[in-house]
Amino acid sequence: MIKTQDVPLSFAPNPNFSKVFPSQAEILDYFTNVANRFDVTRHVVPNTEWEGAYWQELTSTWLVKLRNLSTGQLYYQECKILISAVGGLVNPNQFDVSGIDDFQGDIIHTARWKTDVSLHDKDVIVVGNGYDPITALRPRSVLTKSGQKYPADIIVLATGFSLTQYDVELIGRNGRTRAQHWNEFGYKEAYKSIAMSEFPNFFYVLGPNSGKGHTSTIYSIEK
Numbered sequence: 294m295i296k297t298q299d300v301p302l303s304f305a306p307n308p309n310f311s312k313v314f315p316s317q318a319e320i321l322d323y324f325t326n327v328a329n330r331f332d333v334t335r336h337v338v339p340n341t342e343w344e345g346a347y348w349q350e351l352t353s354t355w356l357v358k359l360r361n362l363s364t365g366q367l368y369y370q371e372c373k374i375l376i377s378a379v380g381g382l383v384n385p386n387q388f389d390v391s392g393i394d395d396f397q398g399d400i401i402h403t404a405r406w407k408t409d410v411s412l413h414d415k416d417v418i419v420v421g422n423g424y425d426p427i428t429a430l431r432p433r434s435v436l437t438k439s440g441q442k443y444p445a446d447i448i449v450l451a452t453g454f455s456l457t458q459y460d461v462e463l464i465g466r467n468g469r470t471r472a473q474h475w476n477e478f479g480y481k482e483a484y485k486s487i488a489m490s491e492f493p494n495f496f497y498v499l500g501p502n503s504g505k506g507h508t509s510t511i512y513s514i515e516k
């Protein structure tokens with residue numbers, strides 16, 4: 294049985310998921326296969342950062358600023374339609390606590406998991422469970438708000454996410470920036486979470502306010 298949360302893309306059903314809540318590896322495998330099946334993979338340019346986009350009235354095109362993260366090289370590409378699919382929960386909140394530079398163990402964020410670190414026989418501290426927050430680090434231990442000291446080889450961070458993926462510079466018609474647009478509304482506005490006025494042919498996938506907190510985000514992405 295497949296529950297609502299696990300419904301895959303509507304145009305690519307998958308009766309072969311092994312269980313109701315399949316593993317990350319299985320979900321990744323599913324999406325990789327769908328991308329290959331619909332011939333999307335060869336169009337993807339990996340390891341590239343989108344740094345900005347500028348509307349050009351004369352040509353009715355977007356000038357997109359990109360950086361090759363392997364070489365550091367900056368380059369520009371023009372397009373008629375620009376789609377932002379930068380995701381919702383992407384960039385983890387930073388963990389900033391006194392003594393962090395002196396900590397001698399591993400610090401791992403759940404969103405940047407290190408597969409080569411074993412938890413076996415280690416003292417593992419989970420940060421982000423809301424119980425007795427950590428106030429300082431020592432080389433092999435943590436100090437908490439209540440005054441406790443716990444030995445620590447590995448700290449697993451679940452510090453949540455920031456929305457910094459929306460900081461990318463976006464300048465629309467008449468020099469209007471995305472930041473100005475949102476400042477005027479007083480919140481991250483997008484019509485039906487998809488488009489913004491004065492930003493022609495620019496669209497969001499899973500844009501502002503599309504997250505629901507229940508059911509699959511695939512629904513939000515497809516609708």
Ligand SMILES: Cc1cc2nc3c(=O)[nH]c(=O)nc-3n(C[C@H](O)[C@H](O)[C@H](O)COP(=O)(O)OP(=O)(O)OC[C@H]3O[C@@H](n4cnc5c(N)ncnc54)[C@H](O)[C@@H]3O)c2cc1C
Nearest residue numbers: 341342343378379380381382383458461499508509510511
């Ligand atoms: C811990 C966690 C648990 C979750 N659990 C569930 C769940 O149970 N059910 C559910 O439905 N959803 C869940 N989600 C949400 C789900 O993972 C996302 O909503 C889904 O992955 C969104 O897909 P996407 O393709 O829109 O974005 P993503 O899969 O986030 O992909 C966005 C991509 O854009 C890239 N990117 C961002 N900015 C730039 C830039 N400037 N330049 C270049 N690339 C950029 C990112 O690196 C990333 O690769 C969870 C998310 C997290 C973090």
